[in-house]
Every structure is written in structure tokens, then in C-alpha cells.
Amino acid sequence: MPMIEVQDLHKSYGERKAADGVTFTVEEGEIFGILGPNGAGKTTTVECVAGLRVPDAGTVRVAGLDPVARHAEVTRLLGVQLQQSALQPKLTVREALELYASFHKRPADWRILAERLGLTDQLGKRYAKLSGGQQQRLFIALALIGNPRAVILDELTTGLDPRARRDTWALVESVRDSGVTVLLVTHFMEEAQRLCDRIAVIDRGRVTALDTPAGLIRRAGAAKSVSYEDDARIGRAELLALPGAAAVDTQGGRTVLTGTDATVDAFVQLLARRGVTARGLRVTDATLDDAYLDLTGADQ
Numbered sequence: 001m002p003m004i005e006v007q008d009l010h011k012s013y014g015e016r017k018a019a020d021g022v023t024f025t026v027e028e029g030e031i032f033g034i035l036g037p038n039g040a041g042k043t044t045t046v047e048c049v050a051g052l053r054v055p056d057a058g059t060v061r062v063a064g065l066d067p068v069a070r071h072a073e074v075t076r077l078l079g080v081q082l083q084q085s086a087l088q089p090k091l092t093v094r095e096a097l098e099l100y101a102s103f104h105k106r107p108a109d110w111r112i113l114a115e116r117l118g119l120t121d122q123l124g125k126r127y128a129k130l131s132g133g134q135q136q137r138l139f140i141a142l143a144l145i146g147n148p149r150a151v152i153l154d155e156l157t158t159g160l161d162p163r164a165r166r167d168t169w170a171l172v173e174s175v176r177d178s179g180v181t182v183l184l185v186t187h188f189m190e191e192a193q194r195l196c197d198r199i200a201v202i203d204r205g206r207v208t209a210l211d212t213p214a215g216l217i218r219r220a221g222a223a224k225s226v227s228y229e230d231d232a233r234i235g236r237a238e239l240l241a242l243p244g245a246a247a248v249d250t251q252g253g254r255t256v257l258t259g260t261d262a263t264v265d266a267f268v269q270l271l272a273r274r275g276v277t278a279r280g281l282r283v284t285d286a287t288l289d290d291a292y293l294d295l296t297g298a299d300q
């Protein structure tokens with residue numbers, strides 16, 4: 001049985017369709033990403049999974065249970081860290097952990113959790129005095145305190161510096177390695193590419209693609225890009241006419257040609273035929289960023 005199933009989920013706020021037929025399945029043990037631009041419907045979708053919102057139509061199941069009708073059981077199975085979570089500013093880390101542990105019948109040992117999440121030295125610190133990274137670690141601890149089988153982590157690393165973000169990624173991996181399924185909401189491509197086994201790209205309330213990170217990149221068809229110092233000897237139209245060529249941009253005096261392996265081969269042959277040396281030539285693999293722009297139309 002899948003850990004989480006969402007089938008044709010619809011949810012509107014008045015006229016605004018936040019989820020417009022969202023469908024995906026999360027298997028046990030996965031880190032499954034929901035990636036999409038602001039307002040795409042990501043939070044609405046995971047709130048329905050957590051049973052915090054009632055869908056207008058469609059089916060949601062967590063370990064086979066309806067999260068609205070069987071809310072108490074689902075709360076035991078599913079830990080939730082929602083976007084913009086906040087705690088009472090004067091609460092200390094220890095008090096928050098103890099309080100949340102008291103909500104569960106069989107909580108995890110909060111001291112072990114604090115140790116695992118690097119919070120042991122912060123136990124006496126008030127929530128308001130924690131750094132952004134420490135606050136996020138505390139929220140992960142609170143999401144895990146009921147020993148859940150799955151966790152929802154929504155916009156976990158927003159506002160964190162690159163170092164804290166990387167530390168948080170390592171934590172998410174260790175959560176998965178401990179056997180907990182992770183549903184991760186993000187709008188950071190790098191985060192999704194680095195962490196997720198599979199990703200659903202959501203745009204305007206719909207899943208526009210669902211695949212592994214590598215699959216999404218391949219599907220977007222922009223597998224490679226080649227860049228060089230522009231000297232205008234090869235025209236833009238000529239570059240775009242190469243097989244598989246998807247785009248030509250100029251960035252900081254460099255021409256960037258995006259396409260497939262075939263585009264790169266044809267470009268190199270073109271240089272050879274012309275006897276032209278492209279200075280500062282670089283060939284790079286396209287990232288999920290390129291695929292994402294393609295899949296969401298976010299650059300339009």
C-alpha cells in the first residue's frame with residue numbers, strides 16, 4: 001500500500017482554484033518532492049493530506065486512511081511541519097519538546113531527538129532567540145516527536161543561509177534513512193534535485209510533471225548547454241538551427257546555447273568546419289532549473 005495517495009484533488013477558496021485535479025502517490029521510504037512556483041497550490045495540497053483542510057472533491061489517503069474521517073489515527077502516523085510555523089516566543093526548546101511529546105501516547109524520547117538534531121546545547125534557549133536554522137531543526141524535531149511513519153516538511157529551508165540549508169538537507173536524509181517517508185514541499189530546484197527520489201511539479205493547481213529529478217531534466221529536453229565568449233562569428237539563427245537546439249541567450253558577454261547532446265556535437269562540428277575557435281568554451285549538464293522553467297512556464 002502506498003504511504004500517501006492523492007487522487008484528483010480539488011480545493012477552491014471562493015473563485016480561486018488552489019488544487020485543480022492533483023494526483024500523485026508517495027511510496028513508503030521515499031523523499032517525494034512537491035515543487036512549484038508561489039501560489040501553485042502546494043501548501044493547500046499538503047494541508048489536505050494532513051487532514052487540516054477538507055477537499056472539495058477527490059480522494060486523499062494516508063496509509064489507506066482518510067485524513068479527515070480518521071484524523072486522530074492519521075495524526076499518529078503523519079508528522080507535520082507547516083510553512084511559517086511559529087511557537088510562543090518565550091517557550092524554551094525543552095518546554096516545546098516536552099509539550100509536543102505530551103500530545104502523543106507513545107512519543108519518541110525528546111532528549112534523543114534533540115541530540116540527533118543538534119539541539120542539546122539549545123535546550124534552555126527561548127524560541128525567539130534561536131537562529132533560523134535552529135528554529136527549523138526544532139520544527140523537524142516536533143514533527144518527528146510522535147514517531148511518525150511519514151512527515152510533511154513544507155518550505156523547510158526558506159530564509160536559511162546556504163550552510164544551514166545544507167545542514168538541514170543532511171537532516172532530511174537522515175530522517176529518511178531512519179525509515180520515515182518524507183513529503184517535501186519546496187520551490188528550490190537545487191533542494192529538490194539533491195534530496196528527492198521523485199518530484200511532482202505543480203503549477204496553477206495541477207501536476208504538470210511527475211518523475212525522478214533526472215527524468216524531469218531529460219523530459220524537458222534541455223540536457224546540455226554550451227557557452228563561450230561571444231564574438232558574433234556564429235549567428236543566433238544559425239545556432240538555433242542546430243539539431244535539438246532549444247535556446248540561445250547572452251549572459252555577461254557569453255553566448256549560452258541550450259539543447260541536447262546532439263546540439264553540442266553539431267556545434268563542435270560547426271566550429272571545426274569554420275575553423276573558428278570558441279574562446280572559453282564550456283559544456284555543462286542542464287539542471288533541474290532549466291527543466292523547471294520549461295515545465296512550469298515560470299519564465300514566461
Ligand SMILES: Nc1ncnc2c1ncn2[C@@H]1O[C@H](COP(=O)(O)OP(=O)(O)OP(=O)(O)O)[C@@H](O)[C@H]1O
Binds near residue numbers: 016018039042043045
Ligand atoms: N486560506 C486561503 N484563503 C484564500 N485563498 C487562499 C488561501 N490559502 C491559499 N489561497 C490561495 O490559493 C492559491 C494556492 O495557495 P497555496 O498556499 O496552496 O500555494 P503554494 O504553492 O503553497 O504557494 P507558496 O509557495 O507561495 O506558499 C494561492 O493563489 C493562494 O493565494
